[in-house]
Amino acid sequence: MPTGRSGSPHPARRRCPPELKERAVPMVQEATEQSGESFGVITRVARQLGIGSESLRDWVGQARIDGGQRPGTRTDEAKRIAELEREVREVRRANEILKAA
Template identity: 70%
Template sequence: MPAPRKYPQELRERAVRMVFEIREQSGNAPGAIARVAQQLGVHREALRGWVRQAEVDGGQRPGTSTADAQRIAELEREVRELRRANEILKSAAAFFARELDPRPPR
């Protein structure tokens, strides 16, 4: 279960949208993130991360998109489950092979 988020999703989306609007109006002006963060009462580095992720998701910056990261996490979880099931099946096969062995135990 993921940890609770400090900032609601609507605030995140609004803050990112505001940063993009300021950058569009003023030609990628420095300090846009700091200004928006101060206006909304959000930590600057948190907003910087949200903006970076939005840029990755939008194809403006290289990196792993949110959808890809979720898919990777799902696949890793599935691999863990399959490995666990495989170990259980190996143990069961070894147990039943011993039970069916006609030689007496030592």
């Protein structure tokens, strides 16, 4: 089983720069259009860019959701939901403090 530097069973996750995502997704779309097939395109592009194929697959899937080509939660909606959940936690915490006073 491969280990990361810390000896854990999984290598440390490193975040890819947004520019890489912005470049990789159109590369997959372009390669799919050129070949007329989608099989193997993500793996090939991921290998060319030195990134994980599953990461790229997730990015492409999210881009399709954001573009309305697939159902799902858009990126902007997910951010808004996270903000609202954070706000609810803060309000609940404040309410608990007020109840205790």
